[in-house]
Amino acid sequence: MLAPNPFSPTSKLAIACSFENMPGATSPPVAGVKRKRVVDKSDRRSSKSKSKSRRQPSSGGGESDDDGSDDPQTEVLRLEAEVLESRKNYNNIAKLLQLAKDDDSEDEIAILAAVALCRIFTRLVVSGDMNKSKGMAQPEVLVVSWLRERYREYKDGLIAHFLNCKNVRKQATGLTLLMRSVKEESKQSNYSWKHTVLKQIIEAVLVSKEEGLRDEFAEKYFGKFDDIRYYTFKTIQNLLASDVAPTEKQRAASHSFALLLSLETVPTSKNDIQNYYTESEGKPPVPSLSVYKSQAQESWLSTLRAGITKEQRKTMLGVLSHQIAPWFPQPEMLMDFLTDSYNVGGATSLLALSGLYYLMAEKNLDYPSFYQKLYSLLDESILYSKHRSRFFRLLDTFMSSTHLPATLVASFIKRLSRLALYAPPAGVVVVIPWVYNMFQRHPACTFMMHREVRDPEWKQELEEEGMDDPFDMDEKDPLLTNAIESSVWELETLQHHYHPNVATLAKIIAEQFTKRSYSLEDFLDHSYTALLDIELDRDLKKDPEVEFEIPKRIFTAEDGLNPLGQLFNQVVEAR
Structure with missing residues (x-):
């Protein structure tokens, strides 16, 4: 036969009487929590009677005076003080739970009620009032069971009404209160990860529609504590492998990716795994470095399988x-x-x-x-x-290895030299030093700079008719492009580039290779803006020549259109 609810309206009086005879009626204070002032019973009764008289309407039918007695915040603090004062006031916990879960109430009241409940349950957990023991009387067993049920209801309410809401402050408060409960529970001798609320917290963070909750969790807990991080790895794997809705799995994969990407440091030894959030005794939360990294690896693989x-x-x-x-x-x-x-x-x-x-x-x-x-x-x-x-x-x-085939290196040199003909100045000034360094590392390719023809007949034929470049730009295999048989005529062409810096830099190919190599970092960050700033800041030795005569005609001549005007007229007619 089921035992009756000890906190039903018909049994409140009997249980309240039994509270007074229970040992440890007053819970010890917790470190860091301010002890409430104990109010004398007679004073409290008199203050209640006064508040009742004030709430009674006046004879004239007007409203009661607003002196703060009906303030919900004051009511929350009063309910908390009464619970901490005497065990017979445990029924106030249900009232505070209702305020914390009430979506119609103001957010400030819900937050205040949740914080008050956190202080109450923290004291109950620390004092052991929520633990069953052998030889405990049946009324006490019912009370402990009721408190545990309210504690579970409190944590479920924080997840449902705080973590899953859109109010940023409520989210941060709910996360802090839940993690506080995890920390306090870890101090108990019967603590186990399987019975903790941390799994539900991480799952709520992963499927949340708000990125702010994820960032809050990553900054305060996931990025700092190895045990929280280790358990998050395991939760990510289980959640992404479960049969959740596609939209939730997509959000979970996205949040998982962001969490894993926020880890900037990687532990290299067991000594790097010592920062724990929980305070459990016995075996450490993270078994070993190899297991730690294995869980991280599986988390990444699960995230990649879910899709990015x-x-x-x-x-x-x-x-x-x-x-x-x-x-x-x-x-x-x-x-x-x-x-x-x-x-x-x-x-x-x-x-x-x-x-x-x-x-x-x-x-x-x-x-x-x-x-x-x-x-x-x-x-x-x-x-x-x-x-x-x-x-x-x-x-x-x-390309730093000197053991690369000269044919392959020549293909890279030739292709980049050809692309430099169509590149912006900021790109050309990177290609030329890189080609210079390649010639220094691979002397077998220097024939591309100076290949002298000794046959007089062939030399005369080249001067009269020229020759086709043997380099095949369309060949995909760098070993079959015939670049080693060609030359870097493109770099000589760049010696006449419109930008003076590019033209000057291209002349290094025609000079003796006295410099061992160029530092590529000196040329990588050039841009149009940087090149323009260099020219504008240059000290001029003499003033540049400018055209001071304004032309009278641009498109016309004395007898009609000039060649430029005729070309412009053709463009207009074609359109």
Whole structure:
């Protein structure tokens, strides 16, 4: 037979009487919580009678005087004080729960009630008043069961009415109060992760429609404490593998991506895993460094399987080699993701370069078509791309080996020299120093700068008829372009560039190679603005010549249109 509800209206009096005889009726104060002033019973009764008399309407039918006695905030504080004062006032907990869950009430009242309940339950947890023990009387067992049920209702209410609302302050307050309960529960001897509310907190953060809640959790807890981070890894895997609604899974994957991406440091030893939020005794929350990283790896893989956007892919590729791959005990599992990203083309391929090179250099993974793919990225847009500086840094690293075939190096030199003819000045000033450094590292390619024809007949034929460039710009394989048989006539052409800085820089190819190499960093950050500022700040030795005579005609001549006017007339008629 089910036991009757001890806090039903018919049994309040009996239970209230039993509270007075229970041991430990007054809970000890908790450190950091201000102790409430105990009010004498006679004074409290007199104050209640006064408040009742004030609330009675006047004989004239007017409203009662507003002296603050009906203030909801005062009512919340009074209910809390009575609960902490005597166990017979535990019924006030239900009233505070109703205020905290009431969506129609003001947010300030709900927040104040939730904070008051946090203080009440914290004292009950610390004092042990919510723990069952052997030999406990049946009325006390009913009271403990009721308190536990209210405690669960309180935490569920914080998740439902605080974390899932749109009020930023309520979200932050709910998260703080819930995490406070996790911390206090961890101090108990029977603490277990399986019975904690942390799982529901993390799930609420992951499926929330508000990014502010996620950022709050990442800044205060996920980014600081290893145990919270470790348990978040496990929750991400379970949530993304469960049968949740597609929209919720998409939001969870997006929030998971942002949380994982917020981790800027990677632990390298067991000593780096010591910052815990919980205070449980016994085994540490994080078993070992290898298990810690394995959970992080599985979280990333679960997030990638759930699907990421194009912009998220670019963001991930930009930090993969130094911020994500070190979390992976088996970084080779990222190989398929990187090769797929590399095959996308454009800026995505550029960003995938560093990750692939990291796996090739650090993990000895083989990617035979790497340089062929790299060569295919050299198109007309590469020198206009906003990732141009990043690409040339990586390209300089990839081509730094002196053991690369001269035929392959010559193809890169020739293709970039050809693209420089159509590039902006800021792109050309990067290509020329890079080509100079390649000639220094690979002397076998210097024939492209100075290939002298010794046969008199062939020399005369070249002077009269010229020759076709043997370089095949359309060939995809850098080993089959015949670039080594060609020359860098494009760089000589750039010596007559309209921009004086570019023209001067291009002349280094025609001079002796006395400089060992150029620092590419000195040329990567040039732009139209920077080049223009250099010209405007230049000290002029003499004033430039300007045209001071204003022409009388532009499109016409004495007898009609001049050639420019005729051309303009044809354009107008064609349109």
